[in-house]
Amino acid sequence: MSPYLNQIKPWVTVICTSYNHEEYVVEALRSVVEQDYPNVQLIVIDNGSTDQTAERIDDFISSYPSVEFIKNSINIGLNRAFNQGLALAQGRYVIDLSADDVLLPGRITKQTDLFERLSGPYAVVFTNAAYIDEQGQQIGLHYAVDAAGHARAKIPSGNVFQPILDAYFICTPTMMMRRDVLNELGGYDETLAFEDFDFWVRSSRLYLYAYLDEVLTFKRRLPNSLSTQVILPDNNLLSSTLTVCHKAFERCHTPTEFKSLAKRIRTFIRKAFYAEQFELALQFGQLLYSIEQPGLVTSLILRLSRLDLPINSLYRHYLKWSNQVIHPSGKTGLIHLELRKQIK
Known part of the structure; x- marks a missing residue:
């Protein structure tokens, strides 16, 4: 042209x-x-x-x-x-x-x-x-x-x-x-x-x-997309997420922004716990403490993270069961997972 x-x-x-x-x-x-x-x-x-x-x-x-x-x-x-x-x-x-x-x-x-x-x-x-x-x-x-x-x-x-x-x-x-x-x-x-x-x-x-x-x-x-790997014990997605959360913390300016980040961190604490990445869950917890005191549920998860419980297999069975019960169709289950990820 x-x-x-x-x-x-x-x-x-x-x-x-x-x-x-x-x-x-x-x-x-x-x-x-x-x-x-x-x-x-x-x-x-x-x-x-x-x-x-x-x-x-x-x-x-x-x-x-x-x-x-x-x-x-x-x-x-x-x-x-x-x-x-x-x-x-x-x-x-x-x-x-x-x-x-x-x-x-x-x-x-x-x-x-x-x-x-x-x-x-x-x-x-x-x-x-x-x-x-x-x-x-x-x-x-x-x-x-x-x-x-x-x-x-x-x-x-x-x-x-x-x-x-x-x-x-x-x-x-x-x-x-x-x-x-x-x-x-x-x-x-x-x-x-x-x-x-x-x-x-x-x-x-x-x-x-x-x-x-x-x-x-x-x-x-x-089935093997990147988003499905976050529940696996050996995934490196959560450690990268911790790095990004630190970047976000440095860029937050207002109390509402810090509150939003804290909510997101609480989600990642749960994900790290379910993936049996317990040390990482505790590191997310340290960042959360820089913003607010964790609530009762998050505090419990952080305490349990010090016990190295074999939780991942049980959690994956639960996800499989819940998707089959709520959405028997495999296709619909994918959408359910996507929507659930957005809600979290």
Whole structure:
């Protein structure tokens, strides 16, 4: 396109990271190249896949020579892989796409148009999403919608620092982010096991978020997804979460913000206890004491954490039983888990 058109249609970089996504990666990449937006830079990073993912990518991009492809010989972690793509990004805006998710038609155009209309220090435009299963069948929505397709609840927008401390409410793959903000923050924190909570805490303290009320992404829910691993005793998600909670503590300004963080910490104390990461539960407790005195239930959990009780197996059986009793359908159970995670 001419330099003039490039100025009025800013470039958008999609960074697609893959790891053992051979069944889904082509659909993800096709959803990018078939967008109606003219200026899209696609960067694909295969993070040491042990299946045929890299071969599927090679076959696909043979028809799209402008696609940039990085092959990592080993899995270097999601955040470090994304930062590889960020170092090559030229777009004004960036989308972080997992190779098992799908952009719906018109997404880039709609988000870019909103970004360009916004005034003020906005860093993120996010949207609603539909959840799909392994076969691509829709199993629910991130935000429940009315007959017109609009979110039933009021979705936080603008200054979202406190809502982010209150609860998980943003569907991560729906975000379009300003590249200069990502660069200012140093990209994703490569010491962490995940990216979203940390990015939200660091960016929302400084910048605003805008919600676009449409379903513009398919988010795939898989049995081995990262969110399902938090109950496992050897997971490193909770230790990363403790690091982010310390960052949030340093950024809290008001009593209500500290109160929201304390509520979140109490949840993570329970999660660490159920995962038999007892020392970590006590470390969360120390941070909580910096804000408030724990209530009766939290104090009891912290005391029990000193006893190294074999609780994890029992807890996992309980989760399996509760999902079967409340939602016999496996698909509905996934939505129940998602909603329960948002409530917590």
